[in-house]
Amino acid sequence: MIPVNEPVIGEREIEYVMDCLRTGWISSAGTYIERFEREWAAYCGRRFGVAMCNGSVALQAAVAALKLKPGDEVIMPTFTIISCAFAIVYNGGVPVLVDSDPRTWCMDVDQIEDKITPQTRAIMPVHIYGHPVDMDPVMKLAQEHDLAVIEDAAEAHGAEYLTGRDTSHPTWKRCGSFGDMSCFSFYANKLITTGEGGMVLTDNPDIAERLRSLRNLSFQPQRRFYHEDLGFNFRLTNIQAAIGLAQLERIDQIIAHKRWMGQEYTKRLQDIKCLQLPVEKAWAKNVYWMYGIVLSREAGLDAFHLAEILFKKGIETRPFFLGMHRQPVFNYDMRPKESRFPISEVLGLQGLYLPSGLTLNMDHLGKICDIVHEVLI
Ligand SMILES: Cc1ncc(COP(=O)(O)O)c(C=O)c1O
Incomplete structure (x- = not known):
């Protein structure tokens, strides 16, 4: 049987994992986590990375960081994984769906504007099967209507998009570098894997801080067991990050x-x-x-x-x-x-x-x- 997908685990992954085991850094603290966050963010052209334990909760944390009010709407493609819609619904939001572009299978960006209402808070473009969404029109609408953008780049590690093609300076940018936040999965079938794993990237230090807090039960740095917000345990382990870092060396x-x-x-x-x-x-x-x-x-x-x-x-x-x-x-x-x-x-x-x-x-x-x-x- 030729499998639909199979991860490739190299010697470097084994070396890094053994290092975690030998040094005892097996939970969600350790240098591999920090390095993986920093290096994945840098690879994608972002300032901050916040590792999560899978791609679905990366989306959930990203939507939580928007602090939606009940009934706020998020525009997303109907043709995607259910994690995108779950992330919105868990946060009290309403997914508002758009159809796909018949050629790229990504969301048809021409259908977004008609779906914008006074309740719309965000757009969630999803790059499908490795092909980027046409991001410039998404970013333009978001700016005009003051909407957040959460990019789901789980299926598009390293994919690139030519932004500003109607200007004199078109520039290639990696998927995962657009909008307020971008989300990744590192499940075993993704280009880079950590077994199970995910990450949210952002350029905004306040959002990064909020994501770190949401990921870790909303502990407070100043007063650990005092909680002002609901939080989650969405932590990735150092062992998983070690695998991801080794994979990133081969991207x-x-x-x-x-x-x-x-x-x-x-x-x-x-x-x-x-x-x-x-x-x-x-x-x-x-x-x-x-x-x-x-x-x-x-x-x-x-x-x-x-x-x-x-x-x-x-x-x-x-x-x-x-x-x-x-x-x-x-x-x-x-x-x-x-x-x-x-x-x-x-x-x-x-x-x-x-x-x-x-x-x-x-x-x-x-x-x-x-x-x-x-x-x-
Ligand atoms: C576009 C997209 N977003 C999110 C996810 C969820 O990732 P995970 O399986 O790591 O929870 C996937 C999983 O395949 C995906 O394809």
């Missing part, structure tokens, strides 16, 4: 492998007429976190059927996200307010991703593409 290699994979899949699958493949916009550097494909109507089968066939032939796949507007858990909160999301509907039914891990080699990729051809042509 260029990891991104090069993902980009090779993305380009090679596209080269070999582009002749299949009933398939829509990932794109790379001129203003984007895609890191192909997962290589997604979307079947058109002419294919005569949906993604679940194709996944079954591929599984029987030794290829593991995963279905695309099912839109938030389709989630039974949100029946009462969101569904009545939302109409239809035609692009996300198609993605949820017709999309899946092929094996995209760092152990994927040319032989695997060739075999996968041959089998996809056999089934679809």
